[in-house]
Structure formats: structure tokens, C-alpha cells
Amino acid sequence: MNISDQTEFDAIVVGSGISGGYAAMELCTKGYKTLVLERGRMVNHGDYPTAEKDIWDLPYQNRVPRKEIEKHYKKQNRLAWWVRQDNKHWVNKDDEYPYDEDVRFDWIRGHHVGGRSLMWGRHCYRFSDIDFEANKKEGVAIDWPIRYADIEPWYDYVETFVGISGQAEGLKQVPDGKFLKPFPLNCAEQHLRESVAEKFPERVVTPGRVANLTEYDPEVHKGHRGRCVARNRCWRGCPFGAYFSSQSATLPVAEETGNLTIRPHSIVKEIVYDADTGKATGVRLIDAETREELEISARIIFCNASTVGTTAILLNSRSETFPYGLGNKSGELGHNMMDHHYGMGATGILYDLEDSYYSGRKPVGFYIPRFTNIDEETKRDDYLRGFGYQGNARRINNVPEGVIGQDLKDVVFQPGAWHIGMTCFGELLPYHENRMYLNFNKTDQYGIPIITFDAKLRENEEKLREHGVQCAVEMLEAAGCVNITSSNDATAVGACIHEMGTARMGHDPDTSVLNRWNQMHEVPNVFVSDGSCMTSAGTQNPSITYMTLTARAVDFAHNQVVDGKL
Amino acid sequence: MNRREMLKYTALLTGGAVSTSFASVFLSGCSRPEDVSELHFFDPDQFELVALLADTILPRTDSPSATDVNVHYTIDSMIGLVFDIDFKNNFREQWAELERHLAGHNFRQLDQPDQVELLRELELNRNSETENARLAYMELKQQTIAYYLTTEEIGKEHLNYLPVPGDYEPCISVDDVDNRAWAI
Structure with a gap:
């Protein structure tokens, strides 16, 4: 990828993560000379320093020592599963990326080319x-300006390129897509699926x-892709290119057009607005x-x-026209912060299926789509x-109670009992009061105002959580699990790393920032x-929707250019 | 696993065809193994007891003992350097109780079968007087087994080590893998 001193492009994409990479690819493919700006360092496909390390190659059992956590990762480490030896090269150091919180907010991020797509x-x-x-x-917040039919063909388009393994189930709450063959449920997961289906027909345990x-098709899965070899080390970066990331897929395709320039270490401070043309200039x-x-x-940003x-x-792009941030006459910019909330679920042991095992480490377990409030019956x-x-279900270490010494040596190399665990992810409503804002009285090392968060879960979320935990326990009981333990420790907003909603789409410039094409109402x-466009959070993991909306938005922008409107 | 081994396994999987572009992505340094030359939590006398406990839990048989693969050093560095302060402080108190309990029964002087029996009793016969000692012991037992099974020697020589599986098979019989657990 070129790094140049050029200061004029057809299009600028700010950010190189999952949606930025997609925007870049679509723009480059349509012939736009595109500059991708990334505030972090360069990462090329293959720059995955821990990809081939086994647990014994990683110091401290893959954990990061306390002193290092204290010094660099106190906030990032609030997610007990997050900062590890094998992925910390992707994790921002708190001391280099400060933010403030009126209410605890877990902003989990990594600034480098590829962003969190890695x-x-x-x-x-x-x-x-x-x-x-x-x-x-329900009369909550504002109406989405789109419906499923508007983006269904774009889901098809994006999913085909991304490559999604999955199983069609015909569920209205999570429509089927363009699936590659699924990673099948293992024996215990299949047992769970069947037991749950019998007792709770509306609950579907699916891969x-x-x-x-x-499945890998070089004609379709362009870039540096390859078939998954079931190592389950995705978050370290995959040398096989088996999972979708900006590095493995969108950026190489963009680069191949000859239209891509990427500029790392570039911290965008603001978008420049020209009141005369009513457009941004860069x-x-x-x-x-x-x-x-x-x-x-x-021409396009x-x-x-x-x-x-x-x-x-x-918010930092202030001008006479937009004293409170670019395109923010609605006053909604920064508000309606959403995420999913978790820290709830249940685990149990299944003393059954002792003769069954699995081979390979699939990078996924099961999913149980939402099953309440999807129709009148529910x-x-x-x-x-x-x-x-x-x-997921897996066999744990074989450590029978009270057995040690020679007796333990006789059994400790055998697979132990099945352990089934599930984590519940709940929807967080779009509350105007949940927000982020800039503290203009305090700046970071680059002179940019400090981001401050003020968002929390409320009564609806608390009620939902109770039911989520209860249903998890019921399902494990249905499968015949014992030693079931449940938890309900509400996470802070941000902790699910699905933060979204702070520049929402809507019909009306008075109540929303973006129109139905992800275009700013006021700055065409x-x-x-990215996630800031979301009008509600759903319960689904959102990245595929961001990519879908991105591809659709680029197509719209292109048509506008062709029509002479942009 | 080093780069050479990785390529070897991948070559096996793909029938020998590994593209140069694939090979070129394995260009990374090695992480230094943790320093086991000094103690970070236990004093030398306590550490001797930890080693004895670890080898009572997993003695040397036709496979290595816990200390043969340095599990005791890992326990010391994990508690001393890694786990959070609350855990460390809490464990320190429980450990003191365990030390007292074992000293009261002359644990170090017992024959191995009696050592095993004493620890079995501590685990299984729960009562409020020995509860803290039991908690410390259970913590050590759990850590001993977990670290033992994640050492290179045990993983490669005594468990099923399959670094690049290639395919995922959801249901196999344990007999297909000689009733041995996967190493990773």
C-alpha cells in the first residue's frame, strides 16, 4: 500500500476496521482514488506475532503480569478475558489513549490498521x-428509516464476499443468509439442541x-483468504486468512485496484466544513x-x-454553521449510546456421552437466537x-474429586466430563440520556478534547437480565446438566465491544444525524x-450489518456522483 | 511451536504444498520463556513444600512428575506476579493455614501413601476448622494439574497434540484417540 504526500483524493475513509476497510474496497473498486486514514500503526497481513505459539510458548500461561496490567491495561483489563499475551499486541494501552467516565464505560479497542476486524x-x-x-x-426513541427489504440484497452481497459459515433455520428473528457449511454442533451441543427443542420449541440451539x-472459493473470497484449519486462534490474527479481516479481505482487494492509499499514524482531528458549498472539503x-x-x-468522506x-x-468538527458538531442540528450526536450487555449466563456439567469426543478446534460453538418478544405468543x-x-460444550480436564497420586496419573490424560456454558447477550434500549461527549477543557497529548462517557443500564435491562439467566438455567436443566451455576454481574456499557448509536439514522434531520443512506442529513x-449509525441495537452481533450498510452507502454515494448530485 | 514445526504440520495437512506467500507470513520472533530462576511468592522453605505437594498430587510414574516439568515454578510466578492482589493476599492467609495443618500432621516426614491419604482427607472431609487449609490446597491442586497439562513435554508426549487440525469433526469416539485428551 502506498504512503504518499498527496493531499487530494476522490474519497477519504477515516478508519481501517471492519466498516472502513469495506468502504475503502467498494470505493476503490468503483474507481475512486481513496485515502484510508488510520490513527494507529501499520499491520500487514501476516504480521501476527503469536499466531503459531502454543500455550507453553506463551509466558505466564498466556496471562499478563500484574505490574504490566497496572501500568498499561487497567481499563482494558476490566474485561477479565481480554488482555492476554497472545493478543495484547492488538490492545490499546490506557496510558496512551486516555478517556474519562462519569459512569464507568469499558471502551475496549485497538488502534492499528485493521482495527478490531483483527x-x-x-x-x-x-x-x-x-x-x-x-x-x-413501542414508541421508543425514533423509527429506523429502513426495513429488512431495503438491505436484504446487500446482506446477500456482503455475506457472499465475507464468507459466513452457518446453518439455515428459517427463523424470522435472524433471517438466513448466504451460508457456507456450518461448523457442526458436537455431540453434547447436539444433545442440548434436541433437549431444548423438546421442552422449549421456540428456543433453537444452532451452530x-x-x-x-x-469452504474456500478463490473466485469469491478474494484477498489473502484460505480455508479454516480449526486452530481457534483467530484473535491473534490468522496466517491462513481463514477469517474475515480488513487485512485478509477488503484492503488487499482495494489495493489491487491501484486506487488505495493508506496512511497510518494519522489522527483525524476534525472534518472541515465549507459553509458556501454546504459540504465538507476534507x-x-x-x-x-x-x-x-x-x-x-x-469529494466524499x-x-x-x-x-x-x-x-x-x-463533535470536534465545529464551525459557525455547526457550533455543536458537524451535522448536529438535531443535538443527537453523542447521544443514544448503546451496546449489548452481558455478564450473565450459566454453566453446567453433563455426565453423559462419555464415549463421544471431537477432533479439531472449531472457532465457534452454538448460538441461541432471541426467543422472547418476537411475536404475540412470546x-x-x-x-x-x-x-x-x-x-459451547467441551470436555474438561479429568480430575475426579479426592483422587491424587498414582490414581490421578492413571486418569489425568483422559478427557473429563462435558462442560456446557452459555453467555447471554441482551439488547440495550436507545436512551437519549446515555451519551458520550467531549470535554473541551481537557485535551490529550495531541491537543484533542478528551472523550467522556455517561451511560448505564436501566430498569428494562435489569428485568431482561433476570429472565435471560433463568432461561439459561432452564435449558441446561433440560439437557440433564448438574452442578449448574448461574451468574448475573451486569457489565458496564462498552464491555460487549458493540458500542453504537451515537450518530443515528432517521427520517428527520431534527431527530437524527444520518438519513436512510447513512448520509449526513446536513452535509451530503x-x-x-460504522456502529454510530444504529437506531437500535438488536441482540445480534452487529458487524455484518455495518458492512452491509457500508456497501449500500457507497453504492448510493456513487450513484449520486454519477447523477451529478455529489 | 516454532516456525519450522508450523510449516511442517501445515505441509502435512496440505500434502506438501505450502506457498511461499504462506511461508512468509510466519516471520515472528520467539517469546522468551518466563524466568524461573528466582522465587516471586514463596520463600525457599515454603517452595520446597509446594514442590512436595505438587509431586504428591502428580508423582513421577511412566510419565513425568509435576516438578519434572517445573509446575512448582509456574505456581510461584503465577501467584507472585500474575493473579490480582486480592487473590494473592487471600491466598497468603489460606496458605498459612495449610502450612500449619500440614506441619501439625508432620506431612513432610510421612511416607508417600500417608501423604496422599492426608491430602485426600483434607479435600473430602470438610469441616470449618480446616476450611481455609482446604481452600489453599484445592487452589494448589487445581493449578498443579492445569499447568502440568499445558507444558510442552506433557502436551506433546502424553496428550494428543494436533497443532493444525485441518478439519473439524464434531463427534468421534474416544477410542479413536486412545482415550487421550487433546493437548490444545
Whole structure:
């Protein structure tokens, strides 16, 4: 990828993560000379330093020592499973990336080319009209300006390229997509599926739908892709290119067009607005290495800096026309912060199927799509919306109670009992009061105002959580598990790494920032198609929807250019 | 696993065809193994007891003992350097109780079968007086087994080590893998 001093492009994409990479690919493919700006360092496909390490090659059992955590990762390490030896090269150091919180907010991120597309969970579920219609039906926040039919063909388009393994189930709450063959349920997971189906027909235990190639077609899966070899080390970066990331897929395809320029270490400070034309002229950025400030212009700007990053840039883009942030006459910019909330679920032991085992380490377990409030029969009086589960079954170490010495040596190399666990992910409603804002009285080392968070779970979420935990226990009981333990420790907003909603789409410029094409109502050549565009959160892992909206938005922008409107 | 081994396994999987572009992505340094030359939590006398406990739990048979693969050093560094302060402080108190309990029964002087029996009793006969000692012991037992099974020697020589599985098979019989657990 070129790094140049050029200061004029057809298009600028701010951010190189899952949606930024997609925007770049689509723009480059359509012939736009495109500059991708990334605030972090360069990462090329293959720069995955821990990819081949086994547990014994990683110091401290893959854990990070306390002193290092204290020094660099106190906030990032609030997620007990997050900062590890094998992935910390992707994790931002708190001391280099400060933020403030009125209420605890776990902003989990990694700034480098590829962003979180390198370490994402890879689950991909389509939104449905149950999601797109919910706000309007319930009188919550504002109506989505799109419906499933608007984006269904774009889901098809994106999923085909991304490569999603999954099983068609015909469920209205998570419509089937263009699936490659699934990673099948193992024996215990299949047992769970059948036991749950018998007792709770509306609850479906299905193989997780993930962006890992179970089948590889070089004509379709372009870039540096390859078939998944079941190592389950995705978050370290995959040398096989078996899961979808900006590095493995979108950026190499963009690069091949000859239209891509990528500029790492480029911290976008603001988008520059021209009141005369009513459009943005480009962006102002700080080179993180030289501290030099420079302006780069383009005809079209795609803001894909992640929900929080994008929103901060827009809030900091102040002008006479937009004193409270670019395109923010509605006053909604920074508000309606959503995420999914978890820290709830259940685990149990299954003393059965002792003769069954599995071979290989699939990078996913099972998924249980939302099953409450999806129709009249499943309507709840105590909360709105719903929750889904991710989980898996595996055989744990064989350590019988009270057995040690020679007796333990006789059995310790054998597979132990089946352990089934599931984590519940709940929808968080779009509350205007849940927000992020900039503290203009305090700046970071680049002179950029400090991002401050003020968002929390409320009563609807608490009610939903109780039911989510109860249903998890019921399902494990149905499967015949014993030693069932459940947990309900509410996570802070941000902890699910699905933060979204702070520059939402809507019908009306008075109540929303973006129109139905992810275009700013008030600044027509600026598009936002990362998580900040979301009008509600659903229960689905959102990345595939961001990519879908991005591809659709680029197509729209292109048509506008062709029609002479942009 | 080093780069050479990785390529070897991948070559086996793909029938020998490994593209140069694939080979070129394995260009990374090695992480240094943790320093086991000094103690981070236990004093030398306590550490001797930890080693004895670890080898009572997993003695040397036709496979290595816990200390043969340095499990005791891992326990010391994990508690001393890795786990959070609350855990460390809590464990320190429980450990003191365990030390007292074992000293009260002359654990170090017992024959191995009696050592095994004493620990079995501590685990299985729960009562409030020995509860803290039991918790410390259970913690050590759990760590001993977990670290033992994640050493290179045990993983490669005594468990099923399959670094690049290639395919995922959801249901096989344990007999297909000689009733041995997967190493990773």
C-alpha cells in the first residue's frame, strides 16, 4: 500500500476496521482514488506475532503480569478475558489513549490498521424487521428509516464476499443468509439442541454463524483468504486468512485496484466544513509521529472510525454553521449510546456421552437466537426486546474429586466430563440520556478534547437480565446438566465491544444525524456507516450489518456522483 | 511451536504444498520463556513444600512428575506476579493455614501413601476448622494439574497434540484417540 504526500483524493475513509476497510474496497473498486486514514500503526497481513505459539510458548500461561496490567491495561483489563499475551499486541494501552467516565464505560479497542476486524468475535447475524420496527411499534426513541427489504440484497452481497459459515433455520428473528457449511454442533451441543427443542420449541440451539471460511472459493473470497484449519486462534490474527479481516479481505482487494492509499499514524482531528458549498472539503489530521498538522481534501468522506471515534471527530468538527458538531442540528450526536450487555449466563456439567469426543478446534460453538418478544405468543410484560446466547460444550480436564497420586496419573490424560456454558447477550434500549461527549477543557497529548462517557443500564435491562439467566438455567436443566451455576454481574456499557448509536439514522434531520443512506442529513458528502449509525441495537452481533450498510452507502454515494448530485 | 514445526504440520495437512506467500507470513520472533530462576511468592522453605505437594498430587510414574516439568515454578510466578492482589493476599492467609495443618500432621516426614491419604482427607472431609487449609490446597491442586497439562513435554508426549487440525469433526469416539485428551 502506498504512503504518499498527496493531499487530494476522490474519497477519504477515516478508519481501517471492519466498516472502513469495506468502504475503502467498494470505493476503490468503483474507481475512486481513496485515502484510508488510520490513527494507529501499520499491520500487514501476516504480521501476527503469536499466531503459531502454543500455550507453553506463551509466558505466564498466556496471562499478563500484574505490574504490566497496572501500568498499561487497567481499563482494558476490566474485561477479565481480554488482555492476554497472545493478543495484547492488538490492545490499546490506557496510558496512551486516555478517556474519562462519569459512569464507568469499558471502551475496549485497538488502534492499528485493521482495527478490531483483527480481533473480533466474528459472529454474524442479520437484523430483521422485528428489530427495524421495534422502536416505532413501542414508541421508543425514533423509527429506523429502513426495513429488512431495503438491505436484504446487500446482506446477500456482503455475506457472499465475507464468507459466513452457518446453518439455515428459517427463523424470522435472524433471517438466513448466504451460508457456507456450518461448523457442526458436537455431540453434547447436539444433545442440548434436541433437549431444548423438546421442552422449549421456540428456543433453537444452532451452530454459531461466523465469518470463518469452511469452504474456500478463490473466485469469491478474494484477498489473502484460505480455508479454516480449526486452530481457534483467530484473535491473534490468522496466517491462513481463514477469517474475515480488513487485512485478509477488503484492503488487499482495494489495493489491487491501484486506487488505495493508506496512511497510518494519522489522527483525524476534525472534518472541515465549507459553509458556501454546504459540504465538507476534507479532513484535518495530526501525524502521530511528526506531530505535524495537515489538511487533506476529498469529494466524499466516509467516517468509519468506530462508533466512539467517529462521534468524537464529528463533535470536534465545529464551525459557525455547526457550533455543536458537524451535522448536529438535531443535538443527537453523542447521544443514544448503546451496546449489548452481558455478564450473565450459566454453566453446567453433563455426565453423559462419555464415549463421544471431537477432533479439531472449531472457532465457534452454538448460538441461541432471541426467543422472547418476537411475536404475540412470546410477548413479555416485564421488559421490551430480548436476548440471545453464545455458548459451547467441551470436555474438561479429568480430575475426579479426592483422587491424587498414582490414581490421578492413571486418569489425568483422559478427557473429563462435558462442560456446557452459555453467555447471554441482551439488547440495550436507545436512551437519549446515555451519551458520550467531549470535554473541551481537557485535551490529550495531541491537543484533542478528551472523550467522556455517561451511560448505564436501566430498569428494562435489569428485568431482561433476570429472565435471560433463568432461561439459561432452564435449558441446561433440560439437557440433564448438574452442578449448574448461574451468574448475573451486569457489565458496564462498552464491555460487549458493540458500542453504537451515537450518530443515528432517521427520517428527520431534527431527530437524527444520518438519513436512510447513512448520509449526513446536513452535509451530503459525509457518510457514516460504522456502529454510530444504529437506531437500535438488536441482540445480534452487529458487524455484518455495518458492512452491509457500508456497501449500500457507497453504492448510493456513487450513484449520486454519477447523477451529478455529489 | 516454532516456525519450522508450523510449516511442517501445515505441509502435512496440505500434502506438501505450502506457498511461499504462506511461508512468509510466519516471520515472528520467539517469546522468551518466563524466568524461573528466582522465587516471586514463596520463600525457599515454603517452595520446597509446594514442590512436595505438587509431586504428591502428580508423582513421577511412566510419565513425568509435576516438578519434572517445573509446575512448582509456574505456581510461584503465577501467584507472585500474575493473579490480582486480592487473590494473592487471600491466598497468603489460606496458605498459612495449610502450612500449619500440614506441619501439625508432620506431612513432610510421612511416607508417600500417608501423604496422599492426608491430602485426600483434607479435600473430602470438610469441616470449618480446616476450611481455609482446604481452600489453599484445592487452589494448589487445581493449578498443579492445569499447568502440568499445558507444558510442552506433557502436551506433546502424553496428550494428543494436533497443532493444525485441518478439519473439524464434531463427534468421534474416544477410542479413536486412545482415550487421550487433546493437548490444545
